[in-house]
Amino acid sequence: MQGSDNEMIQYGAYRLKQVKNSNTALFTSKRIINWKKLEPFTPLVLVTDWPYRQKEIPKGVITIKVANVEEAYWKFVHFYRYQFQIPVVAITGTSGKTTTKEMIKHILSFEKKVTATILSSNSRTAFLQYLLSIEDDTEVAIFETAVGSPGDISNAGNYFKPTIGIITNIGAHHLNYCKTLDGYIQAKGEMVQAIDPKGTLIINIEDVNTSKVDMTSFRGRIIKIGKDASCDFRASHIRYTQDGMQFILHHKMKSYDIFIPGFGEHQVYNALASIAAVYEMGVTIPEAAVQLQSFRQLNKHLQLFEGINDSILIDDTWSITTTSLSAALEVLNALGKSKKKVAVIGTITDLGSSGYIIHEQAGELIHDIGVDVLITIGDHAKIIADHAVKLGIGVPVYSFKNNVLGYQLLHDIVDANTIVLIKGDMYSKSIHELASKMKKSSLPTE
Structure with a gap:
């Protein structure tokens, strides 16, 4: 409908908010009303089946009219992939x-x-x-x-x-x-x-x-x-x-x-x-x-740090599932064979109606694998602690709504003979703050 066919397409979008650069191909059936928002990103290629009048569209917008935007979009995707x-x-x-x-x-x-x-x-x-x-x-x-x-x-x-x-x-x-x-x-x-x-x-x-x-x-x-x-x-x-x-x-x-x-x-x-x-x-x-041999472990994926009071801290606060919790507890036990092992566990997210059962399964994992002290942070994480106690874990267990009291307790109980695992996910501000407070420095890797 309008514009040059010599523009190089470098980016793609199917929603207006995805347009963040010039030379983007935007596939949309929706009518664009506020063209001013798109001005910084021209030249822009608009692929549309909306019945625009040509005078509605600014000059910086190359316009391609198609019968069906979704069909055109997938033709574009498949064509590109098979290059x-x-x-x-x-x-x-x-x-x-x-x-x-x-x-x-x-x-x-x-x-x-x-x-x-x-x-x-x-x-x-x-x-x-x-x-x-x-x-x-x-x-x-x-x-x-x-x-x-x-x-x-x-x-x-x-x-x-x-x-x-x-x-x-x-x-x-x-x-x-x-x-x-x-x-x-x-x-x-x-x-x-x-x-x-x-x-x-x-x-x-x-x-x-x-x-x-x-x-x-x-x-x-x-x-x-x-x-x-x-x-x-x-x-x-x-x-x-x-x-x-x-x-x-x-x-x-x-x-x-x-x-x-x-x-x-x-x-x-x-x-x-x-x-x-x-x-x-x-x-x-x-x-x-x-x-x-030169691969570098990712941040917050079972990273070792020197912790407060000369303890060792394992920061595993990128994500939490029962699968990754089991792996983290095995690492805690392997690295802490001669030390007091403390597990600080946050809430497991994205569980929907299965949340209670999955948190109980996490409590069972901790009971079976074993730690010397269990601390949970968050309302839902308390289910983990309660279930571990119900199963007879037989070690000190503490539950806190946030990290403030949790840090105070850790400050009192950790020393040079302690290794602490902090396990949570990237969306838990409380868990991340606690991990940050507990760190003194990164342990040497050589």
Whole structure:
């Protein structure tokens, strides 16, 4: 309808608030009334089926009239994706997806041009821009595909059309939209259909909920990781070292010594999935092992700090699920064998009507794995403490609504013989403030 067809499209949007740069293609059926808000972002390409009169539209807006905006949008998406015949990795899982994605990116970035999800920014509204981040010189793309509700992974598959899919594990999360654990498992299982039919699916076969995913329709290749003898990438002789985890990787009748920074057996599984993925892209296991040695653990993911009163603090305040709580408690016990072990636990979010049951399950985990002192912060987190007491945990248990009294107690009970785990999520201001108050400095890693 209007404007030049020589403008380069660099960004995409399907909502007005997504327009933040010039050279954006905006696909919308809604009538734009306040054009002044869009003036800073011209030239702008508007793809619309609204019956505008030409004089309504400012000169800086290139206008393309289509019969159906949604149909035009998906034609644009599919056209763009199929310009690139490169490996595209999609990663989902309740825990470990960001770390696994960063490990893969770290290994490949030494020799390849990689585009990837930024940290854990994996919102469905970012899919289009992540797709458009693939450029002519991009050699590999790696994207997190989180589940907020059913259909999210299928939607991601429509954008990215992954050639390699990874399911790290499936716990209990986002039950406010998935309603039940079975619904959540089914939502994660959408990865099976999202992958290219000739692609590869990497799974942890020892994860109980992942084993419930129906994979019978998948015609690609399934790669199994874990400790079982049937695994394609198998870990054995797993042990803690001063700076991380050491293990032996078995693949095709050969064995390799692997070191990975970051503590916990779950970190070994992240490394197995990462090595399996890059191996599919032609990186040898020895090459991957060398690159993993310089991997840096993510902030607030089981980070060690020198705490107040010469204690040791484990900051694991990025997210909390029962899956990640179990992993964190195992790390607390492994690093604190000769110390007093204190667990400070916050509320588990996004659980909907299953909140009470999941918090009770967290209390059961703490009772079974064991700590020397349990402190919960927040109203819902009190359910964790109450259930642990009900099960007969037999250690001092405290519950506080906020961090003020919690810090006072910790200040009185921690010393050089104490290791403290603070476990919560990024949305808990109280938990983050407490972790900040408890830190003296970061522990040396060498």
